[in-house]
Amino acid sequence: xxxxxxxxYVPMTETGFYILLCLQEPNHGYGIVQKVKTxxxxxxxxxxxxxxxxxxxxxxxxxxxxxREEDKRKIYEITALGREVLETEKKRIDxxxxxxxxx
Amino acid sequence: xxxxxxxxxxxxxxxxxxxxxxxxxxxxxGWKLVKISLRYLYVRxxxxxxxxxxxxxxxxxxxxxxxxxxxxxxxxxGWEYLFDFDESSYFRKKxxxxxxxxxxxxxxxxxxxxxxxxxxxxxxxxxxLCVSDIIFWIGLDxxxxxxxGKSGLIITTILWITILLxxxxxxxxxxxxxxxxxxxxxxxxxxxxxxxxxxxLAVLWVALALVTGILILxxxxxxxxxxxxDNGFSIESKRMNTELEREYEAQKxxxxxxxxxxxxxxxxxxxxxxxxxVLASQSYEDWSEDIQTIVVPKDGRYRIICKGRxxxxxxxxxxx
Numbered sequence: 001x002x003x004x005x006x007x008x009y010v011p012m013t014e015t016g017f018y019i020l021l022c023l024q025e026p027n028h029g030y031g032i033v034q035k036v037k038t039x040x041x042x043x044x045x046x047x048x049x050x051x052x053x054x055x056x057x058x059x060x061x062x063x064x065x066x067x068r069e070e071d072k073r074k075i076y077e078i079t080a081l082g083r084e085v086l087e088t089e090k091k092r093i094d095x096x097x098x099x100x101x102x103x
Numbered sequence: 104x105x106x107x108x109x110x111x112x113x114x115x116x117x118x119x120x121x122x123x124x125x126x127x128x129x130x131x132x133g134w135k136l137v138k139i140s141l142r143y144l145y146v147r148x149x150x151x152x153x154x155x156x157x158x159x160x161x162x163x164x165x166x167x168x169x170x171x172x173x174x175x176x177x178x179x180x181g182w183e184y185l186f187d188f189d190e191s192s193y194f195r196k197k198x199x200x201x202x203x204x205x206x207x208x209x210x211x212x213x214x215x216x217x218x219x220x221x222x223x224x225x226x227x228x229x230x231x232l233c234v235s236d237i238i239f240w241i242g243l244d245x246x247x248x249x250x251x252g253k254s255g256l257i258i259t260t261i262l263w264i265t266i267l268l269x270x271x272x273x274x275x276x277x278x279x280x281x282x283x284x285x286x287x288x289x290x291x292x293x294x295x296x297x298x299x300x301x302x303x304l305a306v307l308w309v310a311l312a313l314v315t316g317i318l319i320l321x322x323x324x325x326x327x328x329x330x331x332x333d334n335g336f337s338i339e340s341k342r343m344n345t346e347l348e349r350e351y352e353a354q355k356x357x358x359x360x361x362x363x364x365x366x367x368x369x370x371x372x373x374x375x376x377x378x379x380x381v382l383a384s385q386s387y388e389d390w391s392e393d394i395q396t397i398v399v400p401k402d403g404r405y406r407i408i409c410k411g412r413x414x415x416x417x418x419x420x421x422x423x
Contacts, residue, residue, distance in 0.1 A: 047207050047213075049208045049213060
């Protein structure tokens, strides 16, 4: 992971985290919105302007890659770099959680 | 035709929220947005069509258009795509279909990113234009005035006023962007950066205002010399922006001869008698008569007032 990626994605925004989490399987923007909505019990509803900007940025930075287009929807999937960034974030959240439980 | 309505509205590039609120209000009154036309400068023509009054929220996104997939993503989330205008994409959705906190952006970071896209694409070029206009036009005018006579002066004055207004607008625009960015970056790590950015811009604006003021003052300087003789005077000037007076005793039948060779600007000569009555008044530019003669109607003291505006050249006044 180079310095630029680290600076931008560590730590990650909640939106970014959920996008990477969902893209461990191929999906498109709205699919991610629906999945996150279900996952969080309706608490987090991602918005299209944010989603589109995040997906474009992550694709440019190499965290996700374009798979194919289906019915005018672009389908993405996480890359190896994306998995690395996600792992780092997972560890960070884990550590936060463990320390939180202890105090 | 009663089903269509056109309004002319002005919104600065930073006032997207105001525009969104306006479109919502119009829809609540039974007018839905159909099209926007560019009019003059930042005033736009909004074209509406009669519809059922409804509470509909309008939103704009700047410069993110990614074709079909972009529009589809918004459609999937319930936002109807209208059109693109001036690099902004217009969307709308019924208020009743919008959940609390729902918007086209779900975090301030992406909202701020949008404002910054507008800033980069619109503010920066405008700032550059102001700076280069000031340096080029006013700088040039202060060094080499190239206006011909009175009409040249009107043109340069209009130019200065235009540039001053543009500078004022730049200040207003900077304030608007500051308010936007400050609100969106509040309590995030971007807040410090925003503060410094706008302090920098404020300093730059003040510097521009000062430079403009100094250049205008410099453009209005005077650099000339007067040679007085018993029966007249001559002026040699590189740039004359002032007024001078001379008084002479004259007799009926005497002639006041005015010779001139003016290259830029103009010199206005007014001859008054002892009661303040104007005998003659003429301005000398770069293509009028070479020598003019005025005959003195009666004995007395006469005052010759010589007023220059950006005048470069020479003028001689002789009593004969």
